Each structure stands twice: as C-alpha cells, then as structure tokens.
Amino acid sequence: MSFDSGKKPLDELDLLVGSTVAGKYHIDRLIGRGGMGAVFQATNAGIGKRVALKFLGVATSKDNDAATRFQREAEAASLAESPHIVQIFDSGRSEQGLPFLVMELLIGEDLRERLRRETRLDADTSVRIGIQVLKALRQAHAAGIVHRDLKPDNVFLCRRDDEPSFVKIVDFGISKLSQHAGVDTLTHKGAVLGTAYYMSPEQAQSFPDIDGRTDLFSVGAILYEMLTGEPPHSAPTFEAVLIAICTKDAADVRSKAPSTPEKLARVVARALKRERDERYASATEMLSDLEAALRESRQLSTKTRSSAGVWVDSAAKGSAPDRYRTLVFAVVAALGGFAVAAYLVARGASSGSDAKQPTPTPAASAELVAQPAALGTQPAAPSQPSEPAASAGVATRPASQKLTQAKAQELLKPGSKRPAPLSSAGVAGGLGLSTREP
Secondary structure, X not given: OOOOOOOOOOHHHHOOOOOEEOOOEEEEEEEEEOOOEEEEEEEEOOOOOEEEEEEEOHHHHOOHHHHHHHXXXXXXXXXXXXXXXXXXXXXXXXXXXXXXXXXEOOOEEEHHHHXXXXXXXXXXXXXXXXXXXXXXXXXXXXXXXXXXXXXXXXXXXXOOOOOOOEEEEOOOOOOEEOOOOOOOOOOOOOOOOOOXXXXXXXXXXXXXXXXXXXXXXXXXXXXXXXXXXXXOOOOOOHHHHHHHHHHOOOOOHHHOOOOOOHHHHHHHHHHOOOOHHHOOOOHHHHHHHHHHHHHHHHXXXXXXXHHHHHHHHHHHHOOOOHXXXXXXXXHHHXXXXXXXXXXXXHHHHHHOOOOOOOOXXXXXXXXXXXXXXXXXXXXXXXXXXXXXXXXXXOOOOOHHHOOOHHHHHHHHOOOOOOOXXXXXXXXXXXXXXXXXXX
C-alpha cells in the first residue's frame, strides 16, 4: 500500500490516535494514509516495543476483495520468513470492528522517495538494492508466493548502522499463493492487477499461469529505473504502457546510462525479455549474475580510483617521463663525479710534485662540486660503499677511465675546457651509480 499524507484524513481512523487497540496496542501517531486505509505507529503496552498498525478503512473493510488482500498480505509475509520482507507479528480487529495487522516499524524511506530526490542511483547502489530484493524473492518463491506488485513504492530502504539502505519488501496484498489452489478470487474476472510500468507481458495480459518470472521482470524494470531515472517503457496512458510492454523490447540501459557496466546491462536486458522462457528461470540464477555484476562494478571503480591517484601524484610532483628523468640524472651524475674525481687526482698529484704547481682554491672546488646541485638533483650513493670517498656519495673511475696527472693539471688551468659528459651507460658502469628513479 502506498500512502499520501496530503489526502484528507479518514475520520474513523483519525479517532484511533491516542486509543488502545486489542487491549495492548497504544496508538501514538498517524504515519500515512492510502486509498484502502492507514498505518499508525503504536506501542505494545506490555513490553514497550514500538510497532506499526495497518488498518483497513470502514468502507474498504466491507469490500470482499480488499478484505482478501489484507488477509493475503499477512499470510504471504509470514510464510516467506526473510529478513528482507517486512515482518507481521499479529492481526485482529479493533473495538470498532476494523481489521488491522501488527507489523515491524520501519525507519527510512521507500525507493520511490529516494528516486524522487536523486532521480537515478549509481551502479553499485542499484545492484546492492537489487541483490537484496532478489534475496527476498528467493525466499518468497520457495514458499510458493509470487508478489505481483514489485515497484519502487514497495521497496523500503531502512536506515541501519551496518547498512544505510537495508531493503524490506512490503505490501503482499495482491500476491499469488500456491496454497490457494483453484480460482484466484483477485483475478478471476480478468482484472489486470499491479502497476503498469513494472508489469511483465504475461501479467499485463492476465495469463492464469503467472509464476516467479513475472517478479524477475519487475526487478529488471526497477534496476532500469534506478540506473536511468526512468522506467523501461513509458506512455501517456495505462493501456498504452501495457501495449508497449507486450510489443516492444526495452532500449539498452547503456543508451540512457552509458557508464553502466556491461555485465550489469546484460542482467537487466535478460530480466526484461518479453518471452518469459528467455528470462532468468529463478531468483537464485538472477541473483548469481547480479552479484557477479557487483564485483565487476567494484573492480572498475577501484581501477578508476587507482588510475586517478597515479595521475594526481605525478602531477603533484611535477615529474617528467621516466626516460627524460633518467637521462637528466645520468648527465648530472657524470658531471659531478668527473669534477670531484679530477679534483682528488689533482690534489694528490700536487702534494708530490713541484710546489709551484697550482692547487685548486676552495672556491674552485666548491664550484665544481656545486654544479650537480645547480641542475636540481644530487648523485645517488652507491649500494655498498667500501671506502671514504664512496661513502660520501662518490665512486672512483676504473683504471681505464682514470685521469693522468698531466690531464688533471691541464683541467685545472684557467680557461681549460672540460671534457664532454659520459653517456648514461658510462655513468652506470664507470661510477657505479644507479640510473633508476630515486
């Protein structure tokens, strides 16, 4: 039952607020009203538990079909016994003779309200809601119950600490129970029961052998609307919607929601097949595929976040592509290593030669050593230092590349030209420096 708080209060039900029903249920306030009756919040005076009481109105209670639906709702919800189906604890009649059901009090909103507020939901949220609906149907179908009126209005999203959108299926008023063999009193006149947008083609045509696959079609329609913001079939009138459902295939969900994962789109398309033999054979089968679609959706989300994270990190550092960074580091390392090595060789040569030979001044040494820093990087330390020079971040050249004393003196003369830098391979092999990213 859907409720409209904007309607004029039903007098006979308004009088119930503040009264005690069946000697133990104190009615606290009105929650909502519909065409058939109203729902109130009440408290079980004996144990203090808050519950919901659903009443039929005076006029409605005199209608045989309405009374049958009311009783059927209680039976169906009790038989299914699923955490995703609203619980019904008791039933009875008020002192005024009004039929009522005692139900668990749900805190939250129905999916219809959620869609009115947000228009559409992301794939992950849509799939999680769909999975819970299918878990409820798996239990209901196993108990011989076909809901026949699944729609966003009857998918209630409870607020819980462990799950912000814990699904409860409500309103089994027009459900089909296999234990009621023979003629279905709700459809024996060929009446079309349900809400047009979510009906299967066989339900729209009042087939007498409706089974659980009609509910799976409805789940497909609900998923479609969550993802796209609109039902799979639409038309200006009730009859036109039914004709479209029976004669046209629904458009691919990705044509209206391109970001929908491929596996999820296939699940929705199969659920909405007009021929029921082409749909999922059971809620369990559809549930399995939908859970696989959820895993795919989360994997795609993880990859997207990971890719975005790498891009942002790279942009934040202002780093160049690896090949340029390696080349720049190699050139700088060559210059720095060569300059320091030349200084050490020249200094050793000058100590054992003529005192007239020039020695590098501190300023000159500082200039040579500071060149790598001026380029924005520093040479890396060798992996296994074995002598003081190496531990300071400098490695000596192999014998084939060592400077002679004469060359060192020539290098330190004013106006002398420094040799060209070594290649990156030479730096790696000659100086023992790594060209990998620091």
